[in-house]
Amino acid sequence: MTLEQLRIFVAVAEREHLTRAAEALNLTPSATSAAVAALEARHATRLFDRVGRRIALTEAGRLFLVEARAVLAQAAAAEQVLLDLAGLERGRLELAGSQTVGNYWLPGVIARFRALYPGITVRVEIGNTDFVAGRVQEGAADLGFVEGELDEPALAKQVVARDEMVLVAPVTHPWTWRPPRAVEELKAGPWVLRETGSGTRAMLEAFLGARGLAPETLNVVLEYPSNEAIRVAVEAGSGVSVISRRVVDGAIRAGTLALVDYALPAREFLALRHKERYTTRAAQAFLALAGQE
Numbered sequence: 001m002t003l004e005q006l007r008i009f010v011a012v013a014e015r016e017h018l019t020r021a022a023e024a025l026n027l028t029p030s031a032t033s034a035a036v037a038a039l040e041a042r043h044a045t046r047l048f049d050r051v052g053r054r055i056a057l058t059e060a061g062r063l064f065l066v067e068a069r070a071v072l073a074q075a076a077a078a079e080q081v082l083l084d085l086a087g088l089e090r091g092r093l094e095l096a097g098s099q100t101v102g103n104y105w106l107p108g109v110i111a112r113f114r115a116l117y118p119g120i121t122v123r124v125e126i127g128n129t130d131f132v133a134g135r136v137q138e139g140a141a142d143l144g145f146v147e148g149e150l151d152e153p154a155l156a157k158q159v160v161a162r163d164e165m166v167l168v169a170p171v172t173h174p175w176t177w178r179p180p181r182a183v184e185e186l187k188a189g190p191w192v193l194r195e196t197g198s199g200t201r202a203m204l205e206a207f208l209g210a211r212g213l214a215p216e217t218l219n220v221v222l223e224y225p226s227n228e229a230i231r232v233a234v235e236a237g238s239g240v241s242v243i244s245r246r247v248v249d250g251a252i253r254a255g256t257l258a259l260v261d262y263a264l265p266a267r268e269f270l271a272l273r274h275k276e277r278y279t280t281r282a283a284q285a286f287l288a289l290a291g292q293e
Contacts, residue, residue, distance in 0.1 A: 001039060001042065001043075003071070003075055004035070005035050005036075005038065005039050006071055007025070007072060008021070008025060008027070008032055008036060009035070009036060009039055009047065009064070010065065010068050010072060011024055011025050011032075012032065012036055012048070012055070013047075013057055013065045013068075016054065016055055016056055016057070017054075017055070018036075018055065036048065045060050046061075047060060047061035048061055069138055069140060070138065070139065073138060073139030073140055074139065076094075076139075077139065077277065077278055080092070080278070080280045080282075081278060081280075088117045088119070088120060088281055088282060088285060089119045090119040090120070091119070091120050091280070091281075091282050092120065092121040092122070092123065092282070093113075093120055093121070093123070093142055093143075093280070093282045093283060094125075094140065094141045094142045094143075095110075095122065095123065095124045095125070095141060095142065095143050095145070096125045096126075096127065096131070096135040096141035096144045097126055097132060097144070097145040097146075098126075098127065098128055098131075098132050098147055098198065098199050099126065099127075099128060099199075099200075099225075099226065099227050100147050100199070100200065100227060100244045100247060101145045101146060101147050101161075101163075102124065103126065103227065104244065104246040104247060105145075105163075105246070105269060106145055109286070110122055110124070113285070113286050113289050116285075116289070117282070117285065120282050125140075125141065128194075128195065128197045128198040128199070128225065129146040129147070129148065129197060129198060129199040129202070130197040131197075132144040132145070132146050133146065133150060133152050136273065137152065137154055137155065137274060139274065139277060142280055142282070143271055143272065143273055143283050143286060143287065144271070145160070145269060145270070145271055145272070145290075146199055146269070146270050146272060147163055147199035147200065147203070147244070147267055147268070147269050147270070148202050148203045148267050148268070148270075149202065149203075150270065150272070152272075154274060154275055155272045155273065155274060155275065156272070156274075156275050157270045157271070158270065158271045158287065158291065159268045159271075160269050160270065160271045160287075160291055161268070161269040161290075162266050162267070162268055162269065163244050163245075163246065163266060163267050163268070163269055164244070164246075164266055165200075165203060165242055165244060165245070165264040165265065165266065165267060166242070166243065166244075166245045166248065166260075166264065167240065167241075167242050167260040167262040167264060168234055168240065168241055168243060168248050168251075168258065168259060168260060169234065169239075169240040169257065169258050169260050170234060170236075170237040170238075170239075170240075170257060170258065171255065171256070171257060172237065173240060173258065173260075175240065175260045175262075176260060179260050179262050180260075180262060183208065183213045186208070186213065187213070187217050187218055187219060189218060189219040189220070189221070189240055190219045190238070190239035190240070191218050191219060191220045191221065191222075191239050191241065192220075192221065192222045192224070192230055192233045192234055192238050192239040192240070192241045193218075193220055193222070193223050193224075193230070193241060193242075194223070194224065194227070194230060195223050195224070199267070200227075200242065200243060200244070203242070203265075204242045207242075207264065221238065221239050222238055222239065227243060227244070227247045228247075230243055230247075231247055231248050231251060231257070234257050235251060235256045235257045240260070242264060271287055271290055273287070
């Protein structure tokens with residue numbers, strides 16, 4: 001098998017769609033299909049089930065995907081070592097960021113980095129904290145950026161910024177004129193929250209737990225995997241939420257949602273790198289720039 005076949009297989013597996021994978025790789029659908037078929041035929045193993053126009057990984061495909069990603073990550077690391085010999089004049093940097101840090105803080109750092117090192121290609125993936133940690137652990141990302149605490153012994157952590165957390169509510173919610181004082185008053189909500197696995201959700205649950213309030217006692221009416229969806233839902237009157245001020249500052253100033261007078265702890269933005277993987281010169285330079293924040 002070749003690295004190109006592995007690259008095509010991973011693209012198809014991640015999208016579960018031949019045409020979309022072909023478009024992402026700038027290949028024809030027939031070339032993409034042929035590469036997957038050749039891989040299956042060479043090893044007499046079916047990697048995908050084809051049901052109508054859909055495809056899905058078989059059990060063998062799911063197991064092979066883990067190894068294929070690892071091989072591609074190792075090949076990319078080897079190539080990067082050679083690129084590093086030329087200094088920071090060319091190369092690439094793979095980043096992963098969780099929702100808040102990735103959408104509201106990281107773009108500014110990337111812009112400054114690109115101005116200093118225009119020959120370095122930067123690619124960013126956005127997901128929740130668990131997703132980012134996984135991408136760094138498997139070598140798919142040189143650096144990860146998340147908000148809040150993370151217990152992953154294989155990852156080195158560095159504080160790069162701090163973030164203000166706020167309690168927000170629809171402008172007609174009673175808390176806008178009579179904020180909750182006792183932690184028990186927070187139960188009623190109703191709450192609109194990020195999904196489990198996000199740094200924002202983990203921060204709120206840790207805050208409540210430290211004050212003796214079980215997070216599962218909250219009246220949670222909606223969960224979303226997106227900060228923007230949370231903001232819009234609160235503006236629409238669906239409930240209250242705890243979220244980064246960076247996400248809602250414009251809406252607060254515009255008067256479309258209300259800032260509730262309730263003290264919450266700040267949280268840290270963390271840079272993640274794998275302790276046992278080679279840290280490229282581009283990643284080192286990006287970390288140094290991020291640390292200036």
